[in-house]
Amino acid sequence: MDKNDDLLKRRETIRLGGGEERIKKQHEEGKLTARERIAVLVDEGSFFEVDDHIRHRSTYFGLDQKYFPADGVVTGIGRVDGREIAIFSQDFTVQGGSVGEMHAKKITKIQDMAMKMGIPLVGINDSGGARIQEGVDSLYGYGEIFYRNTLASGVIPQITVIAGPCAGGAVYSPAITDFVIMVDKTSKMFITGPEVIRAVTGEDVTQESLGGAEVHNSKSGVAHFIAKNDMDAMQIVKKILSYIPSNNMENPKMGSEIEIELDESINSIVPQSSNKPYDMIDVLKKIVDPDTFFEVQAKFARSMITGFARINGRTVGIVANQPKVLAGVLDIDSSDKAARFIRFLDAFNIPIITFADTPGFLPGTSQEYGGIIRHGAKLLFAYSEASVPKITVITRRDYGGAYIAMGSKHLGADIVLAWPTAEIAVMGADGAANVIFRNEIKNAVDPEKTRSEKIKEYADTFSNPYVAASRGYVDTVILPSETRSVLIRGLEILGSKVEGKPSKKHGNIPL
Secondary structure, three states: OOHHHHHHHHHHHHHHOOOHHHHHHHHHOOOOOHHHHHHHHOOOOOOEEEOOOOOOOOOHHHHHHOOOHHHHEEEEEEEEOOEEEEEEEEOOOOHHHOEOHHHHHHHHHHHHHHHHHOOOEEEEEOOOOEOHHHOHHHHHHHHHHHHHHHHHOOOOOEEEEEOOEEEHHHHHHHHHOOEEEEEOOOOEEEOOOHHHHHHHHOOOOOHHHHHOHHHHHHHHOOOOEEEOOHHHHHHHHHHHHHHOOOOOOOOOOOOOOOOOOOOHHHHHOOOOOOOOOOOHHHHHHHHOOOOOOEEEOOOOOOOEEEEEEEEOOEEEEEEEEOOOOHHHOEOHHHHHHHHHHHHHHHHOOOOEEEEEEEOOEOOOHHHHHHOHHHHHHHHHHHHHHOOOOEEEEEEEEEEHHHHHHOOOHHHOOOEEEEOOOOEEEOOOHHHHHHHHOHHHHHHOOOHHHHHHHHHHHHHHHHOOOHHHHHHOOOOEEOOHHHHHHHHHHHHHHHHHOOOOOOOOOOOOOOO
16 A cells, blocks of 8 residues: 555544444543544644554453554644644543543643643543553553643633543542633532442432532532533633733733723612622622623532632632622632632732622531631632732621631732722621620610610721721721722833742642
């Protein structure tokens, strides 16, 4: 056979992966193939594949007689909106996308290339797990991947798409990466399968209830986004990439400057009563550039909001309490959620804008036994450690330790703004009056009247932003309608910020 014809034949075999029948089955399950996913993600004609001729070299259990096209994973470099990214996409049609020695070496090679080039890494997982015929070589492969995930953390963005099964040790690579996208109905993540759990614990669980996309987006917090299908998952990857730089030495790309006047209705968006809820997302969408707020982990720890946005074209990260959910309290999950996002923002030079409205940390034995002290400390640590521009807006309640934790001046916020509705105190007026004036209320002729008077006295003293402003803990008090223009100016001022930190290997965050 002519050598050119031989190459073309080999290419066609590699392109077809596990063959037409397995591709058909993949489609019947609502899944794209490994190559189709890449084609949807990257700019047309931009994908440069590497190691397509790689094959395993194990001879155990008849493997030396078998050929797995591309060894079950497609790797290479492509462009998304003109930007270079590194990609690996596991091919379930080839030996179930199982990970062996050479499969793993392909992934680690593309990880190394991403680090050398300073470009984001996108991993698309669709694998039945370790290739058991290769024994310890498969485990070696996973370990090498995890190690590189860790080295790359904070240097280049790492985004994972779970587009099929991802079980056992394989789940730890996605867990180390910055963002995890799971495809509804077709993706699964778990350490031990339902059969093992049923046998050991007697719990009646299914794959979906144990490790489906909804579970990991709403309960475990392992995943950040839920996609309707593979096509949607690739669009989410593109959207994430549009907000972030290629590496930790760059700043996010600036968008177009936008002049908008804030609607005066924002001045009355916060209810007069401290106990009435409102939707903080409505506030955010009025202030940031139109249609740019992009929420992260929307289904998890919903008393805390995290997400990307643009303000006058500049990418920012938003961290905000959600008064509509549990009054915006801080708890174990919301502290973890915000702390992890803050550390990503700081690693990749994205300013942090905080909107605070919280009555405090959630009380209760489940929180105390679950380690709210340790988890809340993560939030304090993340804010204190962050050296990017930090601006905080206090919209209403900001009580006790939660006031400190939500990006206060005391944790290094560069600019702290307060709306006239801000209440900054150790606790709410009701609880404070009960403690401070306990004896007076108890001994009064009319305890309820006295209690009401003392609540008003405390509220008049502290339920405003002016005491904190008089101490310099709040830089200025602004009308809500002034927030956008003040944030724009604040970000301009902080654009040249340089903050020195003590020389050390790294801190010991309370994990």
